[in-house]
Amino acid sequence: xxxxxxxxxxxxxxLAFDCGSYGSGTATLTATQDGTAATISVSxxxxxxxxxxxxxxxxxxxxxxRNGSGTTxxxxxxxxxxxxxxxxxxxxxxxxxxxGDSLEASSLKVVVLGITATCKATSPQSPGxxxx
Numbered sequence: 229x230x231x232x233x234x235x236x237x238x239x240x241x242x243l244a245f246d247c248g249s250y251g252s253g254t255a256t257l258t259a260t261q262d263g264t265a266a267t268i269s270v271s272x273x274x275x276x277x278x279x280x281x282x283x284x285x286x287x288x289x290x291x292x293x294r295n296g297s298g299t300t301x302x303x304x305x306x307x308x309x310x311x312x313x314x315x316x317x318x319x320x321x322x323x324x325x326x327x328g329d330s331l332e333a334s335s336l337k338v339v340v341l342g343i344t345a346t347c348k349a350t351s352p353q354s355p356g357x358x359x360x
Contacts, residue, residue, distance in 0.1 A: 238355050
């Protein structure tokens with residue numbers, strides 16, 4: 229039998245990102261968990277697309293602080309089609325977790341058409357870190 233899905237809390241969190249010359253703004257992170265597999269989707273106003281971007285063409289890596297000291301990465305290239313001028317959404321980004329892991333986003337790297345934008349978190353996640 230497959231292990232039952234477990235719930236991550238909170239399921240959604242927000243934080244602020246500074247992406248340097250690409251802009252700054254808030255991001256909403258949505259997390260899900262199925263055993264040790266987890267996904268996080270990101271929607272952010274910190275980066276807007278200057279042109280139409282096709283589905284599944286944004287490569288993203290979300291770095292999170294694990295249990296207050298180490299780090300872990302969630303990555304992937306899943307995204308909806310993004311019209312020019314619209315905020316960038318990416319995910320689900322895939323990663324691995326252990327029971328009791330507490331994860332808080334620290335940076336987001338987005339690669340679109342060979343251009344890399346690196347965003348640093350400028351606020352803690354609210355209402356708090358994801359606990360798996």
